[in-house]
Amino acid sequence: MKYATPYIPPTLTVDAVIFQLNGTELEVLLTQRSEDPFKGEWALPGGYNATGSTTLEALASVVKRKVGVDIDAQLAYIEQLYTFDTVARDPRGHCVSVTYMGCGRAIELGSGSQHAAFFPVDKLPNLAYDHASIIAYARERLSAKLTYTNAVAGLLEPKFTLSQLQTAYEAVMGREIDKRNFRKKFLSLGLIHETPDMWREGAHRPAKLYAFNNTSLEVLSRSFD
Amino acid sequence: MKYATPYIPPTLTVDAVIFQLNGTELEVLLTQRSEDPFKGEWALPGGYNATGSTTLEALASVVKRKVGVDIDAQLAYIEQLYTFDTVARDPRGHCVSVTYMGCGRAIELGSGSQHAAFFPVDKLPNLAYDHASIIAYARERLSAKLTYTNAVAGLLEPKFTLSQLQTAYEAVMGREIDKRNFRKKFLSLGLIHETPDMWREGAHRPAKLYAFNNTSLEVLSRSFD
DNA sequence: GCAAAAGTGTTTGGGATACACCCATGC
DNA sequence: GCATGGGTGTATCCCAAACACTTTTGC
Numbered sequence: 001m002k003y004a005t006p007y008i009p010p011t012l013t014v015d016a017v018i019f020q021l022n023g024t025e026l027e028v029l030l031t032q033r034s035e036d037p038f039k040g041e042w043a044l045p046g047g048y049n050a051t052g053s054t055t056l057e058a059l060a061s062v063v064k065r066k067v068g069v070d071i072d073a074q075l076a077y078i079e080q081l082y083t084f085d086t087v088a089r090d091p092r093g094h095c096v097s098v099t100y101m102g103c104g105r106a107i108e109l110g111s112g113s114q115h116a117a118f119f120p121v122d123k124l125p126n127l128a129y130d131h132a133s134i135i136a137y138a139r140e141r142l143s144a145k146l147t148y149t150n151a152v153a154g155l156l157e158p159k160f161t162l163s164q165l166q167t168a169y170e171a172v173m174g175r176e177i178d179k180r181n182f183r184k185k186f187l188s189l190g191l192i193h194e195t196p197d198m199w200r201e202g203a204h205r206p207a208k209l210y211a212f213n214n215t216s217l218e219v220l221s222r223s224f225d
Numbered sequence: 226m227k228y229a230t231p232y233i234p235p236t237l238t239v240d241a242v243i244f245q246l247n248g249t250e251l252e253v254l255l256t257q258r259s260e261d262p263f264k265g266e267w268a269l270p271g272g273y274n275a276t277g278s279t280t281l282e283a284l285a286s287v288v289k290r291k292v293g294v295d296i297d298a299q300l301a302y303i304e305q306l307y308t309f310d311t312v313a314r315d316p317r318g319h320c321v322s323v324t325y326m327g328c329g330r331a332i333e334l335g336s337g338s339q340h341a342a343f344f345p346v347d348k349l350p351n352l353a354y355d356h357a358s359i360i361a362y363a364r365e366r367l368s369a370k371l372t373y374t375n376a377v378a379g380l381l382e383p384k385f386t387l388s389q390l391q392t393a394y395e396a397v398m399g400r401e402i403d404k405r406n407f408r409k410k411f412l413s414l415g416l417i418h419e420t421p422d423m424w425r426e427g428a429h430r431p432a433k434l435y436a437f438n439n440t441s442l443e444v445l446s447r448s449f450d
Numbered sequence: 451g452c453a454a455a456a457g458t459g460t461t462t463g464g465g466a467t468a469c470a471c472c473c474a475t476g477c
Numbered sequence: 478g479c480a481t482g483g484g485t486g487t488a489t490c491c492c493a494a495a496c497a498c499t500t501t502t503g504c
Contacts, residue, residue: 009237010276012321051235051319055310083308083323085280094276096237098308098321163483180485181467188465203476204481223448225466388456405458406494413492429455430501450493 010085011095014059015046015131017081017138018069018102020118021155026171027118028135029107030125031066034115037091038128044135045069045116046097055080055098068110071102076154077217078102081138089130101138103154143172148223150191153212161199161207162186189220235310236320239284240271240356242306242363243294243327245343246380251396252343253360254332255350256291259340262316263353269360270294270341271322280305280323293335296327301379302442303327306363314355326363328379368397373448375416378437386424386432387411414445 018029030042047062049055056078060071071078078100085096109116119125121139124132145151146169155168166182186192191212198206243254255267272287274280281303285296296303306324314320334341344350346364349357370376371394380393391407411417418438423431 007236007273008276009234009274011232012234012237048232049234049321051233052312054312055308055321080308083280083305085323087277087279096274096280096323098310161483178468179483180469183484184486185466200475202481203479205474205483207483222465386456403495404456405496408457409459410493425502427455428453428503430457432456447492 011090011093012049012055013046013095013097014049014055014062015044015097015099015134016059016063016071016078016102017044017099017135018063018075018104018107019121019138019142019155020104020107021168021171022118022120024167024171025120025122026139028121028124028138029067029069029109029116029118030127031113032115033128041128042119042125043128044099044131046099049098056100059100064110066113067116068113069104069107074107075102075104076215077104077151081134081141084130084134086130099134099138101141103142103151105155105157139172143174146172147225148220150212150214150218150220153215158215159195159197159199159209159211161209163207165192165210185224189222189224191218191220236315236318237274237280238271238320238322239274239280239287240269240322240324240359241284241288241296241303241327242269242324242360243288243300243329243332244346244363244367244380245329245332246393246396247343247345249392249396250345250347251364253346253349253363254292254294254334254341254343255352256338257340258353266353267344267350268353269324269356271324274323281325284325289335291338292341293338294329294332299332300327300329301440302329302376306359306366309355309359311355324359324363326366328367328376330380330382364397368399371397372450373445375437375439375443375445378440383440384420384422384424384434384436386434388432390417390435410449414447414449416443416445 020027029045031045033039033041033043045063045066047066049058063069063071081099081101083096083098087094089095121135124135142151152165152168156164162183165186166177166179170176192210193213195209195211197209199209200206245252254270256270258264258266258268270288270291272291274283288294288296303325306326308321308323310321312319346360349360367376377390377393381389387408390411391402391404395402416437417435420434420436422434424434425431
């Protein structure tokens with residue numbers, strides 16, 4: 001193919017929507033921008049993707065640098081979400097962003113990252129760029145993923161109680177679920193097994209701890225509402 | 226963010242997986258490459274995305290030029306599929322491709338496109354680049370889409386028989402479906418209505434023609450197996 | 451009349467939903 | 478003993494799946 005003018009590609013960036021669970025709330029990792037544009041506002045961690053790096057490599061590098069999180073070691077799961085490409089989304093010029101969505105649990109931020117924090121997805125600050133809509137899209141995707149995969153495993157500790165499992169579903173889906181039906185159905189999927197351990201906390205009956213048979217992502221034959 | 230070396234983005238390209246139905250077969254649109262690399266091999270229609278164009282604008286332009294198809298006018302439906310970015314996927318250098326999937330019916334190719342044709346998805350020629358895996362991914366996505374949206378409308382004529390509708394599902398899903406159960410379930414979704422017209426063809430009973438109430442993409446409350 | 455596709459109902463099993471009480475513990 | 482969350486069973490309804498014959502047409 002021939003061009004009358006030299007070919008100039010748009011800037012390519014990568015951004016990550018990283019979720020974790022904190023009690024009953026789903027949280028997302030943000031960084032505060034130190035430079036214009038949007039200086040001082042919160043944004044998804046992300047940065048440039050230069051030629052020679054895949055988008056996931058570029059993302060791993062930039063997330064490590066900006067918020068001190070090691071995607072391979074600290075996230076249970078990451079997948080490509082969508083590519084956002086409207087010309088006006090970055091005031092500096094045309095910029096195409098390949099976004100990823102990941103999940104982890106009790107994620108520790110690196111020491112050099114004072115300007116990074118988790119925010120509850122229902123109480124986000126003002127966000128730079130189109131990042132609010134990216135987070136909304138990621139949350140929908142995550143909610144859908146929980147219904148037809150074992151992705152919830154990525155949000156929980158290796159051993160967890162059935163109440164914690166149910167709380168994870170309720171936090172992501174944003175609605176309450178009947179306890180008896182939830183347990184009956186989830187156990188019937190055969191994804192988890194009891195462990196000999198118990199969870200003891202507070203003045204009430206201890207809870208059995210369960211674990212997933214398979215922590216890698218698995219698509220279910222029956223979907224879960 | 227500062228870089229020791231000047232920032233150079235990868236090449237950005239766009240590619241389209243365009244499906245149509247031909248009788249009982251699902252077909253995909255390919256073009257034969259006129260230049261190296263992969264000269265003479267078949268590939269998805271696609272090309273460069275220069276700065277200033279969104280991926281969908283770039284795609285519309287390149288698809289019109291290469292195969293003479295007008296995405297807005299001739300496709301019922303198009304959506305972003307995935308962004309493929311492995312460094313080695315193009316022998317000329319690092320190239321990131323944003324891919325789209327679309328559906329249409331009885332798509333006419335432009336006159337200037339001798340080197341374009343539809344192929345049955347189950348009988349593809351050797352394909353350039355990683356395009357075989359892109360098509361496989363698109364087909365899975367389309368199959369999933371048919372179960373929870375009215376996307377099948379994009380593969381059919383505005384008026385269609387229930388047998389044609391069932392055949393569309395069977396072609397995309399790649400399996401047979403019981404006729405009585407299919408009709409009962411699909412009609413219960415309330416997506417289509419009878420028209421006064423009949424389909425007459427061959428030495429057998431004529432069939433009622435139906436039409437969708439809503440041809441724009443709609444997510445179903447109950448999913449369809 | 452015969453070939454070919456259209457059209458039509460019933461039965462059965464399993465999962466979804468709705469719903470309320472006892473259990474084990476710490477204090 | 479009491480407050481707190483853990484843990485359990487049943488009845489109903491709807492949907493999914495399996496399954497075979499009659500109807501209408503062109504020739």
